[in-house]
Structures are given as structure tokens and as C-alpha cells.
Amino acid sequence: MLKSDVLIIGGGPAGSAAAIRCAQQGLTVRLIEQSAFPRHRPGETLHPGVEPLLKQLGVAEQVLSAGFLRHAGNWVAWDGDPHFVPFGEDNTGPWLGFQAHRAEFDQRLLNQAIALGVEVLQPCRAVEVIVELTGGGDRVVGVVTSAGPMRAKVVIDAAGGRHWLARQLGLEMERRSPKLVARYGYAQGHCDVRDEVPAIVADTKGWTWTAQVRPGLYQWTRLMLEPQRLASDFLPQELAALRPQGHRYAADVTWRKVGGLAGPGYFLAGDAGTVLDPASSHGVLKALMSGMMLGHLLGQLFRRERSEQAAAQGYGEWVTDWFEHDVEKLKLMYQALPQPPAWAAA
Numbered sequence: 337m338l339k340s341d342v343l344i345i346g347g348g349p350a351g352s353a354a355a356i357r358c359a360q361q362g363l364t365v366r367l368i369e370q371s372a373f374p375r376h377r378p379g380e381t382l383h384p385g386v387e388p389l390l391k392q393l394g395v396a397e398q399v400l401s402a403g404f405l406r407h408a409g410n411w412v413a414w415d416g417d418p419h420f421v422p423f424g425e426d427n428t429g430p431w432l433g434f435q436a437h438r439a440e441f442d443q444r445l446l447n448q449a450i451a452l453g454v455e456v457l458q459p460c461r462a463v464e465v466i467v468e469l470t471g472g473g474d475r476v477v478g479v480v481t482s483a484g485p486m487r488a489k490v491v492i493d494a495a496g497g498r499h500w501l502a503r504q505l506g507l508e509m510e511r512r513s514p515k516l517v518a519r520y521g522y523a524q525g526h527c528d529v530r531d532e533v534p535a536i537v538a539d540t541k542g543w544t545w546t547a548q549v550r551p552g553l554y555q556w557t558r559l560m561l562e563p564q565r566l567a568s569d570f571l572p573q574e575l576a577a578l579r580p581q582g583h584r585y586a587a588d589v590t591w592r593k594v595g596g597l598a599g600p601g602y603f604l605a606g607d608a609g610t611v612l613d614p615a616s617s618h619g620v621l622k623a624l625m626s627g628m629m630l631g632h633l634l635g636q637l638f639r640r641e642r643s644e645q646a647a648a649q650g651y652g653e654w655v656t657d658w659f660e661h662d663v664e665k666l667k668l669m670y671q672a673l674p675q676p677p678a679w680a681a682a
């Protein structure tokens with residue numbers, strides 16, 4: 337049976353960041369990803385805070401050389417007149433976000449993991465968790481995959497918001513909002529007002545996000561804060577003259593957190609552990625940070641500088657604090673709407 341120090345499920349930002357940080361510390365790492373790349377993912381507007389993280393991961397140059405569009409802030413029409421909200425600046429100039437093509441962005445991160453010696457199996461799908469009874473009780477010791485069983489001292493689930501490992505282990509899910517579904521799609525053509533910066537516009541039912549993701553290609557996301565149908569031919573007004581491109585997608589963005597973010601033999605990174613709706617605007621940043629934090633903690637664990645229990649507890653508290661902070665900020669944001677949903681006041 338294949339063995340490694342760390343087995344990571346999922347090659348998105350959380351999985352690749354964890355793989356890179358673990359490999360940088362000399363751990364043997366295997367990563368399985370169910371899709372052949374390039375594959376589609378939403379989440380293309382990246383907060384400027386990702387840039388220093390990319391530097392630490394050693395991929396800043398590779399990402400910068402991809403030529404993604406950059407922007408200095410967002411247009412916001414929320415509780416009053418539309419206005420530009422800059423990210424900020426320092427003595428080097430304004431902070432710039434990325435409009436990243438996720439297929440390309442994720443590929444560059446995964447390439448860095450491979451360059452550092454991570455064994456990547458792709459396409460390879462996690463099918464069933466392997467749990468064994470040890471002296472300390474039940475422990476995750478590996479995963480049965482589409483390429484056969486694999487064992488590892490630690491398994492990281494970074495497989496996204498379907499919560500693969502949490503479902504396998506029957507872990508409790510803490511929901512902090514009613515069911516929220518984000519619909520999103522793409523449109524081709526020209527929309528001059530959206531070429532410089534993305535926009536978020538609230539109305540009586542929810543909000544709409546629009547951004548230019550590549551020259552001539554625009555992405556929209558629509559979130560309604562109470563259950564409602566969205567017309568099958570919906571396009572935001574500013575994109576109405578453009579040609580819809582590809583599928584229209586839907587994603588469950590109910591605010592939620594897995595109760596046990598870490599336990600004997602396992603850790604949950606990125607969306608596998610916590611999900612918020614995209615108005616929180618930094619899902620990828622959080623995915624990268626949680627993967628990097630895990631790499632750091634596992635380095636300490638394998639060097640015997642920290643016990644597994646202390647690593648699991650510290651990680652769980654760190655993610656939970658961040659999640660609770662974001663929940664409060666999102667609630668305040670929704671309370672400021674002209675017609676706030678009742679649930680946001682709770």
C-alpha cells in the first residue's frame with residue numbers, strides 16, 4: 337500500500353498551499369485531485385492579501401507572469417450612492433487585487449508543489465476514508481482512492497465545500513445562515529463600465545457581483561437572501577447586451593463550519609472546513625492561509641515540537657475565531673441593506 341507522511345485530498349488553493357508548505361519542511365507528501373487540469377472553479381477575484389502569501393509559497397513570479405488583470409478596489413452600491421472602495425496603499429503604491437483565471441492560478445500552485453517533490457496523482461478520487469482503532473481510539477489512517485488504498489500519518493481534506501471527509505466521518509455541521517445558493521455565469525462581449533474594477537450592487541432581494549475576468553469575458557454572481565427563483569435567462573443589467581457563455585452554475589454558499597476541524601489523523605483545510613458566501617470576498621485567501629497554517633503545524637508535529645492534540649486544538653481555534661469574526665462582519669454588512677433579511681439581525 338502507498339504510504340506518505342501527509343496525504344492531501346484536493347488540488348485547489350488550500351490543498352496546494354498545504355502541500356507546498358509541508359514539502360518545504362521535508363515531509364513526504366502525496367496529493368490526489370479528482371479532476372484533470374485545467375478545470376473550472378469559481379472564485380476569481382483575489383484580495384491583494386494573496387500576494388505576500390504567494391511569495392512565501394514561492395509562486396509569486398509564476399502568478400504575476402500569468403498577466404491576470406489587476407484592480408485597486410471595488411465599486412460598491414450597497415446602502416447609498418455607488419462609490420469606489422480602494423483596497424488601500426503603502427509607499428510602493430496602491431494595493432492591487434487579481435482577477436485570476438482559476439484554472440490557470442490553481443495549475444501554477446500545483447506545479448510548484450510538484451517542483452518541490454510532492455507526488456500528485458491526477459485524476460484520482462478519494463472514495464472512502466480508512467479509520468482504524470488504535471490505542472488512543474479511532475484514527476484516520478488513510479483513504480481508499482480510485483487508484484487504490486493509500487496510508488498516511490496525517491490526512492488533510494482540502495476537497496472543497498462538499499465536505500468529503502466530514503461526511504465520511506459523520507461530523508456535525510454548524511450552519512449560521514439559512515440555505516443560500518449563489519448562481520453564477522459568464523458573458524462575452526464588451527462592458528466598458530466593468531473593465532477597470534469589479535462591482536457589487538445590492539437591491540431589495542440580494543446582491544449582484546460583476547467583474548471582468550479576462551479581456552472580453554465577464555463573470556456575474558447573483559445571491560438572493562431569501563429563497564427565490566432566478567429567471568433562467570438572467571443577466572445583470574449592465575451585461576444584458578452581451579452573449580451568455582457556457583453553463584450557468586449554482587453553488588451552496590450557506591454559512592457553515594464543520595464541528596471537528598481537526599481530529600486524530602486528520603485536518604480540514606479551506607472550504608472543506610468552513611464556507612461563507614462570496615460577499616465575504618476572500619475564500620481563496622482563506623484557503624491559502626489555512627493550507628499554509630497546516631503546513632506550519634505539521635512541520636512542528638513531525639519535528640516533535642508540538643503534540644498532535646495541541647496542533648489540532650490550535651488549528652481548530654484559529655479557524656473558528658476567523659470564521660466567527662467573518663460571520664459577524666457579514667451580518668453587519670447585510671444589516672446595512674435597505675431591506676435587511678430578518679435572519680441577519682439574529
Ligand SMILES: Cc1cc2nc3c(=O)[nH]c(=O)nc-3n(C[C@H](O)[C@H](O)[C@H](O)COP(=O)(O)OP(=O)(O)OC[C@H]3O[C@@H](n4cnc5c(N)ncnc54)[C@H](O)[C@@H]3O)c2cc1C
Pocket residue numbers: 345346347348349350351368369370371377378379380381382383460461462463494495496497500518519520557587589605606607608614617618619620621623
Ligand atoms: C459563486 C462563487 C464565487 C466566488 N467568488 C470568490 C471570489 O471572487 N474570491 C474568492 O477569494 N473566493 C470566491 N469564492 C470562494 C472560493 O471559490 C473558495 O473559497 C475556494 O475555491 C476554496 O478553495 P479550496 O482549495 O478550499 O477548494 P476548491 O477550490 O473547491 O478545491 C477543491 C479541489 O478538490 C477536488 N476534489 C473534490 N472532491 C474530491 C475527491 N473526492 N477526491 C479528490 N479531489 C477532490 C476538486 O476537484 C477541487 O480541485 C467564490 C465561491 C463561489 C461559489
